[in-house]
Amino acid sequence: MEFKNKQFDGPYEVSSLEINNNGQLLRGLLYFPSVKFKKPYPVIIYFHGFPQLFSLTEIVKNYKNLLDLGYALTFFNFRGYRYSEGNISIQSQISDGFKIIEFVELLAKEDIFKKNDINIIAHDLGAYIALILCSHIKTINKLNLISPILDLKKHVHSKDFPKILSYINRFLPGNIKGIENIENFIEFTKLELIKDEFQIEKFIKNLKNKKLKVVIGENDKLTPLIEVKTILNHANIRYELSLIENMDHNYNDEEELEKLNKEIINYFKYS
Numbered sequence: 001m002e003f004k005n006k007q008f009d010g011p012y013e014v015s016s017l018e019i020n021n022n023g024q025l026l027r028g029l030l031y032f033p034s035v036k037f038k039k040p041y042p043v044i045i046y047f048h049g050f051p052q053l054f055s056l057t058e059i060v061k062n063y064k065n066l067l068d069l070g071y072a073l074t075f076f077n078f079r080g081y082r083y084s085e086g087n088i089s090i091q092s093q094i095s096d097g098f099k100i101i102e103f104v105e106l107l108a109k110e111d112i113f114k115k116n117d118i119n120i121i122a123h124d125l126g127a128y129i130a131l132i133l134c135s136h137i138k139t140i141n142k143l144n145l146i147s148p149i150l151d152l153k154k155h156v157h158s159k160d161f162p163k164i165l166s167y168i169n170r171f172l173p174g175n176i177k178g179i180e181n182i183e184n185f186i187e188f189t190k191l192e193l194i195k196d197e198f199q200i201e202k203f204i205k206n207l208k209n210k211k212l213k214v215v216i217g218e219n220d221k222l223t224p225l226i227e228v229k230t231i232l233n234h235a236n237i238r239y240e241l242s243l244i245e246n247m248d249h250n251y252n253d254e255e256e257l258e259k260l261n262k263e264i265i266n267y268f269k270y271s
Contacts, residue, residue: 009060010068011035017076021099024086028076028100029056037070040108043118044268045074045100048151049124049166051176052081058164063121065265072113076100078129080177087178090129090192097133105139117141120209121264124249125149128200134207135203142211144267146260147249150200150223156189204235212239215263216246217256240267 009016011034019026033041044056044066046059056075063073078096080088101118119142122130125150134140155161165182168175178187198200211236216230225243232239242263247256 010161012064017074017103017104019076019080019099021086021096024077024079026096026099027083028074029060031060031065031067031073032073032208033072034079036212040111040114041070041072042119043074043104043113044106044121045104046076047120047122047126047130048075048077048081049126051172051173052077053175055082062195062261063264065098065261066268069265069269071119074100074104076098082175089178090189091196092097093125094132097129098137099246101133101137101139110136119268121145121146122145123262125152128152131200131207132198132203134209135206136208138208140209142213142268143209144264145214146210146264147216147220148214148223148228151227153193154202155180155222156186161186161270172235200231201234204231207237210239212237213242213267214239215242215244215260217249217251218243218245219248 009031013032015030016027017026017030017135019028045062048059056077060073066073076096077084078088078093078241079086080092084096086092103117104113107113108118118139120130120134120140123143123146127145128150130143130145132182149155162182165179165185167240169180169182192198212232214232215226215230216223216225218225232241237244244251244256244259244263247260251260
């Protein structure tokens with residue numbers, strides 16, 4: 001891992017991030033709060049979703065209010081996505097998640113981050129990966145799931161999934177690597193989901209993070225409210241649930257984004 005091309009985005013110090021995982025690079029950004037806040041900082045790691053349409057710099061814009069609360073923020077692309085190397089798979093994303101957390105823990109040992117205040121915001125498929133990680137490690141304090149994908153098996157087995165992959169290959173070339181052969185990718189992913197450690201009905205019972213909040217749209221068709229409750233009611237920890245009125249799986253206007261940001265800020269602002 002290394003930092004390079006240090007720069008500032010307004011009052012916030014920014015470092016490029018490169019982490020070597022099995023000979024392939026994860027690339028990302030590390031934002032620090034303004035100088036009025038002193039080290040060690042609480043930190044939030046952002047786990048993006050699928051197919052990750054926005055650049056990291058665009059994602060950062062939605063979370064700068066957290067920098068003003070004194071949090072450091074880490075954004076990165078899982079391997080196989082956009083700027084990172086390698087191919088997408090469930091296993092590679094879990095491995096990448098462990099690497100990012102390991103990196104954050106190293107900085108906590110150097111008193112750059114607070115070791116008892118390492119947190120995750122996870123969107124869409126990133127939420128599934130974050131839940132798996134939290135079933136293995138005790139590092140995470142607060143986990144905030146945004147429009148999560150919970151029943152991954154349902155989506156992979158859906159008749160529409162090949163159409164989605166075909167669209168990505170045709171109109172978003174290079175956005176995701178490893179899905180060029182659609183039939184092979186789907187079969188490989190189905191085999192991954194057979195493994196016990198990737199089945200949500202099993203790992204949801206072993207979460208080790210301290211707190212959990214889910215924020216979804218009232219009209220989310222990918223992850224309906226009944227699905228959230230059915231799955232998370234089997235979790236071994238209590239969770240908080242917030243609904244964004246009239247919002248579907250993704251926000252479509254500034255009003256929805258404002259409501260979403262308010263829920264996130266309140267979660268991380270107060271204990």
